[in-house]
Each structure stands twice: as C-alpha cells, then as structure tokens.
Amino acid sequence: MARKTIDDVAALAGVSIKTVSRVMNFEKGVRPATRERVEAAMAELNYQPSLPARSLAGGRSNLIGLVYENPSANYVFNVQSGAIAKCRDLGIRLFLQSCNDLGDRLIEEVLAVVDQTHVDGLVITPPVSANHELIRSLDARGVTFVRMAPDDFIHGSPVVEMDDEAAAREMTAYLLALGHRRIGFIAGRPDHYSSRLRLKGFREEMRAWGIDPDSECVEQGVNDHQSGLEATRRMLANSSRPTAIFASNDDMAAGAIVAAHELGVDIPDQLSIAGFDDTQVAGIVWPTLTTIHQPVYDMAFAATGLLIDLIKGLEVPPVTKLGYHMVRRASTAPPA
Amino acid sequence: MARKTIDDVAALAGVSIKTVSRVMNFEKGVRPATRERVEAAMAELNYQPSLPARSLAGGRSNLIGLVYENPSANYVFNVQSGAIAKCRDLGIRLFLQSCNDLGDRLIEEVLAVVDQTHVDGLVITPPVSANHELIRSLDARGVTFVRMAPDDFIHGSPVVEMDDEAAAREMTAYLLALGHRRIGFIAGRPDHYSSRLRLKGFREEMRAWGIDPDSECVEQGVNDHQSGLEATRRMLANSSRPTAIFASNDDMAAGAIVAAHELGVDIPDQLSIAGFDDTQVAGIVWPTLTTIHQPVYDMAFAATGLLIDLIKGLEVPPVTKLGYHMVRRASTAPPA
DNA sequence: TTGTACGCGTTATCAA
DNA sequence: TTGATAACGCGTACAA
Numbered sequence: 001m002a003r004k005t006i007d008d009v010a011a012l013a014g015v016s017i018k019t020v021s022r023v024m025n026f027e028k029g030v031r032p033a034t035r036e037r038v039e040a041a042m043a044e045l046n047y048q049p050s051l052p053a054r055s056l057a058g059g060r061s062n063l064i065g066l067v068y069e070n071p072s073a074n075y076v077f078n079v080q081s082g083a084i085a086k087c088r089d090l091g092i093r094l095f096l097q098s099c100n101d102l103g104d105r106l107i108e109e110v111l112a113v114v115d116q117t118h119v120d121g122l123v124i125t126p127p128v129s130a131n132h133e134l135i136r137s138l139d140a141r142g143v144t145f146v147r148m149a150p151d152d153f154i155h156g157s158p159v160v161e162m163d164d165e166a167a168a169r170e171m172t173a174y175l176l177a178l179g180h181r182r183i184g185f186i187a188g189r190p191d192h193y194s195s196r197l198r199l200k201g202f203r204e205e206m207r208a209w210g211i212d213p214d215s216e217c218v219e220q221g222v223n224d225h226q227s228g229l230e231a232t233r234r235m236l237a238n239s240s241r242p243t244a245i246f247a248s249n250d251d252m253a254a255g256a257i258v259a260a261h262e263l264g265v266d267i268p269d270q271l272s273i274a275g276f277d278d279t280q281v282a283g284i285v286w287p288t289l290t291t292i293h294q295p296v297y298d299m300a301f302a303a304t305g306l307l308i309d310l311i312k313g314l315e316v317p318p319v320t321k322l323g324y325h326m327v328r329r330a331s332t333a334p335p336a
Numbered sequence: 337m338a339r340k341t342i343d344d345v346a347a348l349a350g351v352s353i354k355t356v357s358r359v360m361n362f363e364k365g366v367r368p369a370t371r372e373r374v375e376a377a378m379a380e381l382n383y384q385p386s387l388p389a390r391s392l393a394g395g396r397s398n399l400i401g402l403v404y405e406n407p408s409a410n411y412v413f414n415v416q417s418g419a420i421a422k423c424r425d426l427g428i429r430l431f432l433q434s435c436n437d438l439g440d441r442l443i444e445e446v447l448a449v450v451d452q453t454h455v456d457g458l459v460i461t462p463p464v465s466a467n468h469e470l471i472r473s474l475d476a477r478g479v480t481f482v483r484m485a486p487d488d489f490i491h492g493s494p495v496v497e498m499d500d501e502a503a504a505r506e507m508t509a510y511l512l513a514l515g516h517r518r519i520g521f522i523a524g525r526p527d528h529y530s531s532r533l534r535l536k537g538f539r540e541e542m543r544a545w546g547i548d549p550d551s552e553c554v555e556q557g558v559n560d561h562q563s564g565l566e567a568t569r570r571m572l573a574n575s576s577r578p579t580a581i582f583a584s585n586d587d588m589a590a591g592a593i594v595a596a597h598e599l600g601v602d603i604p605d606q607l608s609i610a611g612f613d614d615t616q617v618a619g620i621v622w623p624t625l626t627t628i629h630q631p632v633y634d635m636a637f638a639a640t641g642l643l644i645d646l647i648k649g650l651e652v653p654p655v656t657k658l659g660y661h662m663v664r665r666a667s668t669a670p671p672a
Numbered sequence: 673t674t675g676t677a678c679g680c681g682t683t684a685t686c687a688a
Numbered sequence: 689t690t691g692a693t694a695a696c697g698c699g700t701a702c703a704a
Contacts, residue, residue, distance in 0.1 A: 003451060005697055016675045021699060029673060048451035052388035052397065053697035056680045060699095061388065073413035073616060084434050093453065096432050098420050115339060115384035117429065225620050254620045261622045280409060284561050284587070284617055286594045341681055352691045357683060365689060389681035392696045396683095675704075681696105688691075 004045045013041035024049060051093065061118040062092055064307055066300075067110060068125045069099040071223075072251065074279040075296060079125050079148075082300030090308055095119055099128055107134050114143055120311045121145055123303045127192050146307040148299055151193030153318075158310065160303040160320045164194045167292045167324045168201025169208075171246060171274055174326065176209050179334045180244040180272060183211075184235045186221045186228055186256065188248035195223070198248045198276060217242060221252045228255025236263055236271075243271065243335040250275035250282045250291055257285050257331070268333035278327050287330035295322045340381045349377035360385060387429065397454040398428055400643055402636075403446060404461045405435040407559075408587065410615040411632060415461050415484075418636030426644055431455055435464055443470045450479055456647045457481055459639045463528055482643040484635055487529030489654075494646065496639040496656045500530045503628045503660045504537025505544075507582060507610055510626075510662065512545050515670045516580040516608060519547075520571045522557045522564055522592065524584035531559070534584045534612060553578060557588045564591025572599055572607075579607065579671040586611035586618045586627055593621050593667065604669035614663050623666035631658045 010017045015038060022030050023038040030038075041047075055061035066083050068076055080096065087094045097113050099106050106128070114122070121144035128134065129147040135155050138145060149161045175183055185202045188195030199218070217238065219231035228247055235242055236259065247253035253275030257267060265271050267287055275282055278293035299322055306316045346353045351374060358366050359374040366374075377383075391397035402419050404412055416432065423430045433449050435442050442464070450458070457480035464470065465483040471491050474481055485497045511519055521538045524531030535554070553574065555567035564583055571578055572595065583589035589611030593603060601607050603623055611618055614629035635658055642652045 003697090007697080017698080018675055018700090019673090022674090025699085031673060034673080048448050050392070050454065050697055051452045052391035052454055053680090054699075055388040056386070056392055056682085056696090057698040057700080058680090073410045076413055077409035080432070080434070081436070084436075093449075094432065096416070096430070098416070100417070100420075112384050113429075116387045118386065118388055251620070258620075258622045281617065281620055284590045284594075285621065286597045339681090343681080353682080354684090354691055354693095355689090358690090361683085367689060370689080386681050389696090390683070392698090393681075393683040394696085673704105676702085678699105678701085680699090684695080685693085686691100687693105688689105 003050070004047045006047075006049070008045055009038065009041045009047050012045060013038045055118050060311075061120055063095055063117060063119045064092055064304070064311075065095045065097050065113065065117070065119040065122045066125070066304075067097045067099060067122050067128050069102075069106075069128050071126075072279070074281075075277075078296040079300040082297040082302075083123060083304045085297075086301045086304035086308070092308060097122075106131070107137055110134060111137060111141060114138070114141065121307045123300065123307055124148065124150075125300070126150070126194065130193055144307065144310055146303045146310065148303050149194055151196075156318070158303075158306045158316050158318055158320070160299050160306065160322065162294060162299065162322050162324050164197035165201035165204075167294075167326075168198040168246075168276070169205040170326060171276070171292055172202050172205035173209075174328075175244045175246060175272060175274060175332065176205070176211075178244075178272065178332065180242075181211060182217075182240060182242040182244075184217045184219065184232075184242035184245040186219050186231045186245065186247040186252050188221060188223045188252070190220075192223070195248055202246060221248065223249055223251060225251045225255040225258075228252025229259045230255075232256040232259035233262075236260070236265065241271075244274070244332070245271065246274045246276075248276055250277045250279045250289060253289055253291070253331075254281050254285050257287075257289070268331055269336055272332040272335070274332055282327070282329065285331075290329045290332040291327050293325050293327050295324060298322055339386070340383045342383075342385070344381055345374065345377045345383050348381060349374045391454050396647075397456055399431055399453060399455045400428055400640070400647075401431045401433050401449065401453070401455040401458045402461070402640075403433045403435060403458050403464050405438075405442075405464050407462075408615070410617075411613075414632040415636040418633040418638075419459060419640045421633075422637045422640035422644070428644060433458075442467070443473055446470060447473060447477060450474070450477065457643045459636065459643055460484065460486075461636070462486070462530065466529055480643065480646055482639045482646065484639050485530055487532075492654070494639075494642045494652050494654055494656070496635050496642065496658065498630060498635065498658050498660050500533035501537035501540075503630075503662075504534040504582075504612070505541040506662060507612070507628055508538050508541035509545075510664075511580045511582060511608060511610060511668065512541070512547075514580075514608065514668065516578075517547060518553075518576060518578040518580075520568075520578035520581040521554045522567045522581065522583040522588050523554055524557060524559045524588070526556075528559070531584055538582060557584065559585055559587060561587045561591040561594075564588025565595045566591075568592040568595035569598075572596070572601065577607075580610070580668070581607065582610045582612075584612055586613045586615045586625060589625055589627070589667075590617050590621050593623075593625070604667055605672055608668040608671070610668055618663070618665065621667075626665045626668040627663050629661050629663050631660060634658055
C-alpha cells in the first residue's frame, strides 16, 4: 500500500499542498472551514507526514537525541522513560544514542549521529555530560543541548541536576541522629562528579557533628555490587567496625548487605546500611534499603522539556535543580 | 558550520555527485582510482550523508525500529543492547518505540511511527510480539518485521525464541534430582506466552517423575517482586510446606527469598529457591539465585540481524531457537 | 486567505 | 566508467 502524501490530502480536500502544510503546522491564516476540510481529509486517508521530508525541507527534524553511557539498566530505563514521556506529549521523536563500549570513538560517533540524523538537539546524561572534549566539539558544531548533572558550568547550555551533596549530608545526619558515630562510607567512582559530591557531603556533615576524621572509614568502590561487597568485607574485618555503612549508591549498598549476611551480622540491629538513588534493587533486597530518592525520571523529563523550548528559541533557566527525598526502609536503626 | 553535502565532496573530488553516491553505496563499476579520490574527499571534509535525504530519495531509510513494552528495566536494557550492537556493526540506526503506558493507542502509535519515520522494518519483542491485532495491521501495511518469542506462528515473519518449556523442565528435574518432592511453583502472567510454557514444563517434568499432582502447589503471580513475596507467604503458611520453590522469573524469586527471610526460614537448608531469566537481581540477592539464563541480548542481536537480512531481500530461517543454560548459585541445595 | 514554484540532499534513470 | 537530470515529500518565498 503506497504511502499517503501531502498531495493526496490536498487533492481530497480540494486545496493546495501549502494549505495542508499550514493546517499541519498550526499556522494561522486558514479559514476554519478550510481547516476542517483538510483535517477531515487527513483523518480519512490516515495521513502521516514524512519525517525525512519535513526534515529536509524545513530546517527542523522534530527529532532529538538522548545520549547516555551505561551507568545501569535502571538508570538508563528511567532516563529513557522520562524523555519518552515528554516527547510523547509534544509529538517529538526520540533517537537514542548509547555510548556504551564506544571508548574513544565516542565523540566521533556522537558527532556522526548528529550530522546524519539531523536531530534538533541532544539531552546528555552523566557521565557523558562531563566529557569536556565532547561538549567543546558539539559547541563548535553549533549543536543545541541540555546536560544532566555535569561537573561544571563551562558551557552555557542549560543544566538539570539535583543536590547530591545536600542529600548525602541529610543521610549522614540521619545516621548520626540515630546515634551512630562510627560510620563507614563506600565512595563511588571518582570520575563521576556526583560521587565526589556525595563523599563531600558525608565528610562535611561528619565534621559538622565534630566527629574525629579517623573514625571515618572511607573505602573506595566502583559503583557496582561487587565493589560494595568487597569494601564492606574490609570494613567489617577492621577491629573497630562501623555500626553503620553509607554507600554512594544502591548497588554497592546491596553488596554491603550481602557481606553482612555472609558474616552473620544482623541488619539493622548490628549494622545499619544506607544507599543512594532509590533504584529498583532498594525494594528488592532484604532488608529493604534506606536510601535517597534521586529523581532520574523527572530530571530527564525536565531536561527534555528544556531542550525543546531551547530549540523553539525560548529562554530557559541556566540551572534547574530538582528535589530529592530520603526513603526510610528497614536497613537502618539505632546502634545496638 | 554548514553541513557538508554530497556536492561538496563531488566538487573536491572533481567528480559528479552520482559517482560519490556510488562510492558511498559500494556500487561496483567505479574505477579504483576514482573511488580513492572520492574517499579521500569524504574523509577530508568529514562528510556524513544525510539520513533524511537518503530516506527520501532511495526507498531505504537505513533505520529500523525496536518495539517493546515494559517487562522490566533489565529486559529492556538487554534487548536494546543486543539490537544496538548489531546495528552498530552494520551502520544501521535504531529507533526505539516504547509502548509502555500506551494502552489501546498502541497499534495506532506503532503504525504512525512506521509511516512517519520510514523505518525499513521492526524488531518486535514480547509481549507486543503476541499482539495479534498489531501483527495483522503491520502485515496489511506491508511492514517487514521479526518477532521475538511470540505465542504463535500465524504470521510468516521470522521468529527468534528460546525453549522456555525445556528450560523449565530442566530446572524442575534439577530440583527433583536434589531430592525435593514437594515443589512449589510461582506462575507468571498467563497472558505472557513464555509464562504458560514455563508452567507447562514444570508440570510435565513433575508428572514424568510420577509426582502426585496434589503435592504440586502452584500459586499465581504477576511477574513482579511483590507477587512473588505474597505467593511464597501463602505457600509457607501451608501445613505441608514445599521444600523448594521455583518461580517463573527472578523478580518473583527475589520476593520468595524475602518471604523466607521474614519467617526465619533458612535458604537453602530449609528451602531451596530457583528463578528464571538470570537478570541482574539474581546475582545481587542473598543468597545468590539459581536460575535459567535467558539469552535476551543474543536473541535481540539475532533478531536484528535477521531483520536486516530480510530487508536486503535475503532468505532467512523462519525460526531461530537460541540456547539457554542453568546457572547454579547458592539458593538451592538438597532438602534437609 | 490561498496557491505556485523552488529547494533541501540524496538515489535512480538513462544517456554519454 | 561516468554524468545530467528527474524524482522523493515537504517547507518557504513570494505572488495572487
């Protein structure tokens, strides 16, 4: 079955293609009666405008790209869901650009996709959003983009973020208020900006409570389950065990839970464990995990909205900060 | 910076645009020396062909669509990863079509995307692959597609699947061989074909071992953690508790683990638990989960490859069956 | 308020 | 082996 074109619609409605175009694009200056005739014709033919044709003819492709790199299935899924939801509202199509396993071909690939697909702009999520070389290259190409949680403001593009540092402080304060004093921290990958902020928040709050920095045991992890498990084993082998462990993300916290189970350490009676992100695992492990809810979906939704506004030429705020909140579940309690 | 076009390349190479086109598309009948000149020009200009233009002019868009609907973040992530990997190999771009939350607008939406984007074909994953009405509509539109794990072969399109029934039989046999006789089964959503196959495999193997069907307690779940938790609570409240529980997927098995922990039932000494899928959670829960590895990534990779062959007009096998394997972890053992 | 004619960057036809 | 030129389906000047 041949694809319906604007000519078919114009013929059926008895107008020129330009008028059909006007109706499609909600331009003013079309007589209501004419508009209705055209709309009826479009409906009858089940007409769908050709994106490639619009893209070629007009400057705009009505296509935007979402650029991401691994973090985790849940993170990617939430980011995508947020972006998809916003696009669906506005009739924009989303092009996904996964940079997983791309290595140093990343920049080249992203630029190629931009040129090939004619996307109108990009939403860039961490850690790619902190790739300065890419940002500079995109800027040189004149690409419009919005970044999620970058580690700088070197570029004038809008930024959407949450306050990782304040959130980490809040969680730390919560553990301190429960009565914990020896609190272990499992840090995330130092090349992720949010990891650094979370560690900073932890340290500052500890200091604010006058805790001796020596009783702060900070172990380095790499954001995955295994590294959380190993870091916790090291901490629990220590003579002065912590009574609480705060992991920089949920996956590592889930690893910490396993390490405690292995050693027969009861959670939360003998050891409190807290995570960060509020991903799916937080509700699946036993005991369920106290954590910080990171509004990933909302951040992607907001970033996508900003990008679309930007493309339309609207003014948008340079920084959008979204709220987090603590989710208290079963893995934390006062020390024995 | 203006986008480079085929004219720029042609001018620099001192040939016509048609020749550049020939080189790009690996058509034969171009003198090697000419080809090299053109390739050098393309490289020098960092030329990227315009997808919309190719799509309009030629019949092909070099774009394929991946259609999916929720299942889970991990499932979607793996499917995407497989499809992306295959596309990357072949210079094809992937368009994602999430049908989550689309309800009865699903068919309309998918058809609209096909018409608008001019994708050359679709890879359709379950449960959408079993949506007969959609399949019929796509067929009527003459759309090329490959289905993953559909529940029928009503349509002649190629199918990629794994043998859920045999896998479930294998897991059941494993539990029986360990010495279990009272085995509980947590069934998945009956509207998912694979759920029905897994239940069938469980039942057949039990029967093959001459187990009295009354000692088969089958509880209905809906594929999520919570339903696995509740189903297990019901089973464990029973006077004749099972000594092993086989859940139709990992999420429900993770729920079963929590239920056992809540009641102080030791895993695996007092209760063995097995899952299905080998998703990320299987390695994160404690104890780690014995499960069946479902080759989701490979299935998507294969399906994408088949689709691309199909688009090229090649012959492809009607059914591609991929292998599974059992992953023995810590959640199963002989009964006490 | 509506229509005509041209151009967007490719591929395809056919001639050279 | 190559090239001129006409599509592809739509947006945009500009004219009516």
